[in-house]
Every structure is written in structure tokens, then in C-alpha cells.
Amino acid sequence: MRGRLLLLLAVIGVAPTFSFAQAVIEGQVELPKTSSVPVVVKRYEVVTTRGIIAVKPPLAVVYVEGSFPKRTSEPPGKQMLQKDLNFVPTLLPVQVGTKVAFPNLDDTYHNIFSFSPAKRFDLGRYRSDETPIPSVVFDVPGLVTLRCDIHEHMRALILVLATPYFATSDSEGHFRLSGLPAGHYTLKAWLSSKTTLERPVDLSSGSTLHVTLP
Amino acid sequence: MSASEAPTRSRFLRFRLKLLAAMMVVISAMTGFAFYLAQRQLALNAEQELEREFQGEIAALHQVQDVHRAALATSCRVLAEKPRIHAALEDNALDLLYPNAKDELRDLMRQKDQRLEESETPALQATFCRFLDSRGAVITPPNPTDFGTLRLEEESQLALKTLPGEEQIGYLLRRSADSGETVDEVIAMPILSSETGEPIAAIVVGVKPVELGRHRLPSSIKSGIWLSDHLYLPSLADSAQTTMLEREVTRVIAPLDRPEKSFRVKVNGVPHLLFYKWLNPDSLFPPAYEICIYSLSDLLTRQEQVRWQILGAGAVLLFGAFAVTHFAAGRLSGPVTQLVEESAEDRAERDRAEAALEKTSKELQRSARFSANTSHQLKTPVAVLRAGLEELRAHENLTPEGREEIATLIHQTYRITSIIEDLLLLSQMDAGCLRINPSSVDLSHLLEAQIDDLSALPDGMDVEVESDCARVQIAGEKHYVGLILQNLLENARKYNRPGGRIQIRCQENGEWAVITVGNTGRIIPEPAREHIFERFHRGSVGEDIKGHGLGLNLARELARLHGGDVRLLSSENDWTVFEVRFRLVQQPSPATAKVQ
Numbered sequence: 001m002r003g004r005l006l007l008l009l010a011v012i013g014v015a016p017t018f019s020f021a022q023a024v025i026e027g028q029v030e031l032p033k034t035s036s037v038p039v040v041v042k043r044y045e046v047v048t049t050r051g052i053i054a055v056k057p058p059l060a061v062v063y064v065e066g067s068f069p070k071r072t073s074e075p076p077g078k079q080m081l082q083k084d085l086n087f088v089p090t091l092l093p094v095q096v097g098t099k100v101a102f103p104n105l106d107d108t109y110h111n112i113f114s115f116s117p118a119k120r121f122d123l124g125r126y127r128s129d130e131t132p133i134p135s136v137v138f139d140v141p142g143l144v145t146l147r148c149d150i151h152e153h154m155r156a157l158i159l160v161l162a163t164p165y166f167a168t169s170d171s172e173g174h175f176r177l178s179g180l181p182a183g184h185y186t187l188k189a190w191l192s193s194k195t196t197l198e199r200p201v202d203l204s205s206g207s208t209l210h211v212t213l214p
Numbered sequence: 215m216s217a218s219e220a221p222t223r224s225r226f227l228r229f230r231l232k233l234l235a236a237m238m239v240v241i242s243a244m245t246g247f248a249f250y251l252a253q254r255q256l257a258l259n260a261e262q263e264l265e266r267e268f269q270g271e272i273a274a275l276h277q278v279q280d281v282h283r284a285a286l287a288t289s290c291r292v293l294a295e296k297p298r299i300h301a302a303l304e305d306n307a308l309d310l311l312y313p314n315a316k317d318e319l320r321d322l323m324r325q326k327d328q329r330l331e332e333s334e335t336p337a338l339q340a341t342f343c344r345f346l347d348s349r350g351a352v353i354t355p356p357n358p359t360d361f362g363t364l365r366l367e368e369e370s371q372l373a374l375k376t377l378p379g380e381e382q383i384g385y386l387l388r389r390s391a392d393s394g395e396t397v398d399e400v401i402a403m404p405i406l407s408s409e410t411g412e413p414i415a416a417i418v419v420g421v422k423p424v425e426l427g428r429h430r431l432p433s434s435i436k437s438g439i440w441l442s443d444h445l446y447l448p449s450l451a452d453s454a455q456t457t458m459l460e461r462e463v464t465r466v467i468a469p470l471d472r473p474e475k476s477f478r479v480k481v482n483g484v485p486h487l488l489f490y491k492w493l494n495p496d497s498l499f500p501p502a503y504e505i506c507i508y509s510l511s512d513l514l515t516r517q518e519q520v521r522w523q524i525l526g527a528g529a530v531l532l533f534g535a536f537a538v539t540h541f542a543a544g545r546l547s548g549p550v551t552q553l554v555e556e557s558a559e560d561r562a563e564r565d566r567a568e569a570a571l572e573k574t575s576k577e578l579q580r581s582a583r584f585s586a587n588t589s590h591q592l593k594t595p596v597a598v599l600r601a602g603l604e605e606l607r608a609h610e611n612l613t614p615e616g617r618e619e620i621a622t623l624i625h626q627t628y629r630i631t632s633i634i635e636d637l638l639l640l641s642q643m644d645a646g647c648l649r650i651n652p653s654s655v656d657l658s659h660l661l662e663a664q665i666d667d668l669s670a671l672p673d674g675m676d677v678e679v680e681s682d683c684a685r686v687q688i689a690g691e692k693h694y695v696g697l698i699l700q701n702l703l704e705n706a707r708k709y710n711r712p713g714g715r716i717q718i719r720c721q722e723n724g725e726w727a728v729i730t731v732g733n734t735g736r737i738i739p740e741p742a743r744e745h746i747f748e749r750f751h752r753g754s755v756g757e758d759i760k761g762h763g764l765g766l767n768l769a770r771e772l773a774r775l776h777g778g779d780v781r782l783l784s785s786e787n788d789w790t791v792f793e794v795r796f797r798l799v800q801q802p803s804p805a806t807a808k809v810q
Binding site for chain 1: 300302305409412
């Protein structure tokens, strides 16, 4: 269910580039080995170990950095749901300037806040019937840790990126970036607050690049 | 008796004095020993009591610390559960840390409720609160007045090398303008991540340390804290004394080899017992020691009391002893006095006896000397008399009767000479002048010669002489042994009857040579037997038998001088036997033969 949603979100993020770019990067990011046994119902959580923030089981956000033609339109809005006392998704990459809404789908109060330098905010307590749905515009690139002041276990990450081209890998690290313009770029894979893998890539129109990171 | 009474009395007094002195020494020693024991016991008891008190105080301290710790731990748990604290710490928003922890920290720093002031469980009442970051460094609050103002160097002392995994106890010396020098107890408690369980930060709070001995008089107990070579002892006002104590305590504690101990110190000239105990073993904070000083003036007063009690008891004992001595001396010295008196009498008697003995001895010597002199003086006139008579007899115109008469007179002079010689000998013996030079004497040879002489006597007695002599050698002087034998044999002949018999036997018996001389003739009557060896005793024999009553006496004295004896064996049925015994010559071993 969530996987499909992730895919959907990824498609939404990539969709506007279809009209004039044709290049595709697909491949796999080698994710950190995790000792935890795979669970049937995938349930990601944000874990801070010795100051390093990561998602567990690991996921990667793959994105392309470079100079892209500036677009006049605002990036489309995104949603970070609170459902069954969890954030959905756990890791949400957004382009700078994206407005993220935080709908409360639970039958209880939530109080979403962040102390992260990239974005400090505090939505206060609200229920599912709150209108309008509280939302925040993320205008500085960086990692934002979301917490709920009422439910201490609730964590999520919003990775604010200065690029419209990004995708979240699946649990094996597979990813696909499509609709990329041709050119010379840097391919990056965010694994944790400490680790971001990167590689320069040359993209030509209509080509499909296969990349394995690192 | 009156002459000996004075010395006896003084002796008795001396005895009593000695008895008293001995008792005094014993009682003094006992008093001293009792005093020593009591002092020691008192000191020991006092020290143990103080030690118990100290341990009790320390236990109370730990109890309060536990309460503080529990309160702090609860606060830490609450803080760790707060997402905002996590967020502030993990998301690098330290500026938001204190504002978000404000409620919890305010709880910690809350002023104690006046109504709860008297409650026995003191709540945690922090003087300051600080967070330590993940490296153990102090996070300075944006608004320090809300969280307890600390000077920069005080705050820096709160930092730890690493973030502790468990609570740490420390002490912080604080100086402020208004209250001077104080020491705060510092508790550092880690904040454990609620997801990983790892320490993500720590909270450090300062509290006023529990004052030990709160319920006691301020003069009898002083408690303080020794921290980094500094002694914090607020109850001791005298700074010079504090400095002195600080030096002393630092000297003892600085090696850090003993977590707790006690020793004696003098404060203001009064001995005190000082206990110390390491308050924060295994802490990341510098070591701190609880110091308690107990005045021993109570102990000294008690010791003084006991000293007087014991001295009083000793004096009473001594007085009692004096009475007892008086009584005992009276009782004891009764027999002693009697003994002294008796011994005085004994001595007097002995002195008298000695004097008498000396007198007798002198008289005896004088008489012996007189006898000897007389004997010598007599010999000469007798010799002159005999020579005259001999000359007279040789005269031609003498009638045969006259010649016979003169011959009898001459014989009498021989008898006189013989008596004189015997007397001389006896007097020599009496005076102890006679010395025997013993040599080996052939007894049988001597006997033979004597028997020959005996048979040549012109008395006309027809006596048969039998002799049965073994050859024996005795130790003696030949002349005197001969004299003994001669006396015995002459007696045997003298007291014999005509046609009688003399039997002489000589044999060895053990170490003795035993000679028996038996003769027929009148027996010696029973009552006379014990007197026959006395001088000038001649028994009941008639005056018809020649003799002067010296022979047997002389023989016995001489035999005894030789180590032997003469005795009467038997005298019955016409048969009288005398026995004389001499020591045999010791058969000399070849080695000693040459020397002799």
C-alpha cells in the first residue's frame, strides 16, 4: 500500500519533465546492511544513532543536482499524513519551495513540530477535522526531522532538495529517474544525515543510464 | 627481758611498716592498672560510639542523596520522554533546550514548600541546573538566572570527560559575594534516548549538601567537605584552625588510598576525633570527602571523672588496707613476736651453752696441759728415785730382807712410770694432740711378739696361750696398735685364774681385721660391764690384782683413734671375751702404690 503510494508520489514529482526531456537513470544503491529481520508489513522509522539520523530499514533518496532551467510555476504540493500514529511516508523528498500539508487521519490530536535548522515550525495541536489542513512551505534545502509533541515515537524526515529530479529507492535500493534533461549533472544518493553518495553523470537525450552506487 | 624488749619492738614496727609498704605498692599498682584499663575502655567506647554516629550520619546523608537522585531520575526520565528535548538535542537546536525543559527544571528548582519544611524526606531543591551535551560539555542556558547563576569557572567544573552512563555525584565549591563560600552537592544524571537507550545528554543539578549533625550542639560536632585540597568547614569559624586542619586532612587524604578512616586532631587545643569518608567513589567528578570532627571534651570530662572515682576508690582501698594491715599485723605479729622472743631466749641459751662449752674446752685443755706437764714433772723424780734405789740395792751390807724390800720399791717405781706414761698418752688424746700416722702394720707379727712378751712375764701364773692368727695387714701406727694389744693381753693374763687359758683369734671380716681375746677367770658382773671402759675403773676385782684402771680405757681410746673399737663381747661361765677391730689396709691399686 505504502509502496504504491511512494511510487505514485515519485511519478507525480517526475511527471512535469516528460514534455521536453527523455533521459532516464535507473540502477541500484547499495543500502547499509541492517541487522534487523525484514518485516512483512513494512514499517519504516527514523532512528538517531550517535547524532546520525537515518531511516530504518534503510532507504535512499536519489536525486540529480545541476543547473536546470528555472521554472516559473511552484512545485506541486505534497502531503505528510499522520495515520495510525505514524507519519506516512517516513522519508519524504521535496523540492525547495514545496508546500507540504500535514493531514491528521487519526482519531486523536497530533502536534507536529520541527527544531531542525532547515525548518523550525510548530503546528500546535489539531485534530482530523482541522481546516484548513495545516501545511508548511519548505524553502531551505536540508533535512527536517518531524516529530509529534504528543506521540514521542512519531518521527519522519523531509529531505528538502534544490532539484526537481529525485526519487526514493525501494527497500533493495532500486530506483528510476526519468524525464531528465540532457546534460552534465551530479547524481546523489542520500542515505543518512551523515552519508550522501554522489557520482557525476552525462545524460544524452533518449538514453537510459544504468548506475550502481557506490 | 626488759633489755631485749626494745629491739623486739622496733623489729616488730619495721615488720609492720614493710607489710604496709607492700600493701600500698600492690594497691597502687592495682589502682593504676584499673585506671589504665578504664581510660582505655572509655576511649575505645567513645570512639566506637562516635564512629557509629558518623556512620549513622553518613547513612542519613546517603538516604537524602537517594531521595534526591530518585527525584532527579524521575525528572530525567520525563525529560527524555519529551520529544522537544530530543528534538533540541538531536536536531542541533540547543537554544531551544532550556526553554523546552523549563517546566521540569522549574520543578527541580522549586523552592521548598514552607509547610513541608519540617518533613523528614527533603525534596530535591536544586540551586542550579545545567545540561551536558553528548560530549559532556556544559550547555550554557540562554537565560542563566532562571536556572541558577554560576560563575564561569564554576560552570566549567561541571563538565565531564565523557557523557556518563549512570548518575555521578560530585561537589562544587562556590563563592558568592553575599553568602561567602559554600559547597553544593552535584548530581549528574544521564538522559537516555527513549529509542536507543543511549545517553544523549546529561542533566547536572546542584543541591545544598545535607548538614550532618543537625540535631547536635554546634560545638560538639563539625562537619564539612574536603574537595580538591580544600577544606570546607563552615562551623569552624577560626580560619587559622581551618587552614591547619586543611593541611592535616590533605596530608592524610591526598594519597587517596583509604576511602574512610579516623584520626585524632587538636582543634583550639582540644583533642577531636576526625572521621572522613569518600563520598563519591568511582565518580567522574573529582573526589570529595565528608569530614566530621567530634570533640572529645566529653570523653575527657568523663575520663577526669573516672580518674577521680578510681583515685577515690584507691584511697578508700588504701585506708581499708591500712586498717586491715593494722589488724593483720597485730594478728600476724603475735606469733612473730613470740617467735622473736623465743628465738631471743634460744639465742641466749645457746650463747650460754657456747660459753660453757668454751669454758669446758678451755678447762679441758688446761687440765690436759696440766696432766701432760705433771706427767713430765713426775717422770724425772721417779727416774731419780729408781736410780737411787738401784744404787742402794747394790750396797754390800744389806740384809736379804732389806734387799727384797728395795727390789719391791724399785718395782713400784716401774709401775709409777707406767701409770705416768699412760696418763701422758691419755692427756694427749684428751687435748686432741695425739696424731696417728697410719701405715701398714702386720698384725699377726705384732701379736706373736706380744704373746712372746706375755709368756715371759714373771708372775708365776700358769696360763696356756692359744693363738690362731691369719696374716692380716691393718692401717695404724705400730706403737699404738702394740699398746692396745698389750693392754688386752695383759688384762687377759691379769684377770685369769691359775691353770687357765687365753685364746687369741685374728681374722678378716669385710673391711675389718677382728681380733678376739678370750680368757678364763672371774667374769665381769653385769652392773660393772658398762663401766669397765671408764678411766680408773677396775670393776669389782680385788685390790690383789695389779693395775691402775687405765688399760681398757686407753685401749679403747687408741682403737677409736685408729677408726676401730674395743668392746666386751661376752663374760660368762668362766669365759670373758674382748674384741678389738682395726681397718684393713686398703689394697692399693698399682697406680696409687707408687705414690704411697
